[in-house]
Amino acid sequence: MEKVNLDWASIGFNYRKTPQRYVANYRNGKWENGYLTTDETVVLHESAGILQYCQEVFEGLKAYTTQDGHIVAFRPDLNAERMIDSAKRLEMPPYSKEMFLQAVVAVVKANAAWVPPYGTGASLYLRPYMFASGPVIGVKPSDEYQFRVFGTPVGPYFKGGAKPLTLCVSDFDRAAPKGTGNVKAGLNYAMSLYPYVLAHQNGFDENIFLDSATRTYVEETGGANILFVTKDNELVTPKSDSILPSITRRSMLYIAEHYLGLKVTQRPVKLTEVEEFAECGLCGTAAVISPVGKVVDHGKEICFPSGMEKMGPITQKLYDTLTGIQQGLIEAPKGWIKIID
Numbered sequence: 001m002e003k004v005n006l007d008w009a010s011i012g013f014n015y016r017k018t019p020q021r022y023v024a025n026y027r028n029g030k031w032e033n034g035y036l037t038t039d040e041t042v043v044l045h046e047s048a049g050i051l052q053y054c055q056e057v058f059e060g061l062k063a064y065t066t067q068d069g070h071i072v073a074f075r076p077d078l079n080a081e082r083m084i085d086s087a088k089r090l091e092m093p094p095y096s097k098e099m100f101l102q103a104v105v106a107v108v109k110a111n112a113a114w115v116p117p118y119g120t121g122a123s124l125y126l127r128p129y130m131f132a133s134g135p136v137i138g139v140k141p142s143d144e145y146q147f148r149v150f151g152t153p154v155g156p157y158f159k160g161g162a163k164p165l166t167l168c169v170s171d172f173d174r175a176a177p178k179g180t181g182n183v184k185a186g187l188n189y190a191m192s193l194y195p196y197v198l199a200h201q202n203g204f205d206e207n208i209f210l211d212s213a214t215r216t217y218v219e220e221t222g223g224a225n226i227l228f229v230t231k232d233n234e235l236v237t238p239k240s241d242s243i244l245p246s247i248t249r250r251s252m253l254y255i256a257e258h259y260l261g262l263k264v265t266q267r268p269v270k271l272t273e274v275e276e277f278a279e280c281g282l283c284g285t286a287a288v289i290s291p292v293g294k295v296v297d298h299g300k301e302i303c304f305p306s307g308m309e310k311m312g313p314i315t316q317k318l319y320d321t322l323t324g325i326q327q328g329l330i331e332a333p334k335g336w337i338k339i340i341d
Contacts, residue, residue: 004113004153008120011155013286018124020110021150022103025133026093031147034103036110040150049132049142056186057086058129060285061247063108063151063340065118066328071341074326076104078247079128086183087130091141095130099147101338104128107149108340114153118327121156125286157287162319164293164308165205165282167221169271170195174209174219174242181219181242188244192222206282208295210271211240218269221282224290225249229279229314231305234263236277248283248322254333255321262314275302279312289319 017040024034049055059079066072080100087094095103104126108115116122127150134144172195175181180188195207208226211217218238220226225246228236235256237249256262274280280292293308294301306312311319324330325337 001112003115003117006116006153008116008122008153009155011122011153013125013154013157014152016152018111018114018151018153020107021148022107024095024099024103024147026145026147031093031095031099034099034106034147036106042146042148044133045135047135047137049134049136052136053132053139054185054187054190055090055092055132055142055145056129057083057090057092057131057184058127058186059083059184061104061126061128062123062285062326063115063126064123064326065115067118068328069118070328070339071108071112071115072326072328073104073108073126073338073340075247075251075336076101076338077335078250079104082184082245082247083128083130086185089180089183090185092130092132092145095147100128103147103149105338105340107151111151112341114151116153122153124151125154126151154286157290162287162289162291162311164291164304164306164310166203166294166296166308167206167208167292168199168202168204169295169297170199170207170209172207172209173212174222175212177211177213177242179242181240182244184244189223196222204296208271211242216270218271218274219243224282224284226292227252227281227283227289228269228274228277229312230276231278232263233278233314234265235314235318236265236267236269238269239266240268246283248285248288251322251336252283252289252318255318255325256314258333259321259330260314260317271297278304279306279315280304281311281315281318288322289315291315 132142
């Protein structure tokens, strides 16, 4: 199939309309058959549950063109499972794993010309999401919902290479114990926007949020999980019930252990021990890994030995291996790559 004529390496990480998106409605206690549409607008009742009580969950994943010309998606089954868990937590009717995967495949196939060619560093970013569409006024779950998936081509997250970030320890809390920190819902991200803007105004790239109960342990940033590398090349990720279960982090841990032969540990990480690590990075769908060069704790600078110029050696190996798997350059574990076309 002939691709859309775009300067793929320069399109940036922004929304760009593609021809087709997927829509399904939940009415009368069941999900109706979904369908593709060219209409990108969403029409809502003025008292829709999403507008009144923020019943909404979403996912993010990518479709790629591999070296051998296939269009593939990376572990979409895990996105489906996480969305089911998120929906249950917000009292929303789960969209089944089978239907989720069918919707993703339908959107990718319908927009195949917008999946960037291999070697451009670009991909088709997919956004499945579900929200309460039925009218409510009392505080209660809605009776009606809508599930949608759209795709938009995005360029490399980093232009000119990944430059290490500077993080600040936030005075704000991201999530409460036994709250919704482990749920991929818009309400969690809304809470992080003010601290995010404030961090930027103060010259930082992102926040590190601590556990809200004791403000002792590192949890995550506003939009990504955190990983650390010790001076002995052990990969350490913070463990907490308030952390979003990142699919990228889960994949990184497997790669570190089974591809790179590293020791992997998931445990609570105290802020006071951050200065002992050799490398730090943020992991997520958009950038895979964003290297961190410095953490500032209320004026105290914690500088990692990996520096402010490039990724540390272990972080780079993790990045290269995961992207190699996604692009078809390295053999993937069974079930990680779903061939779509």
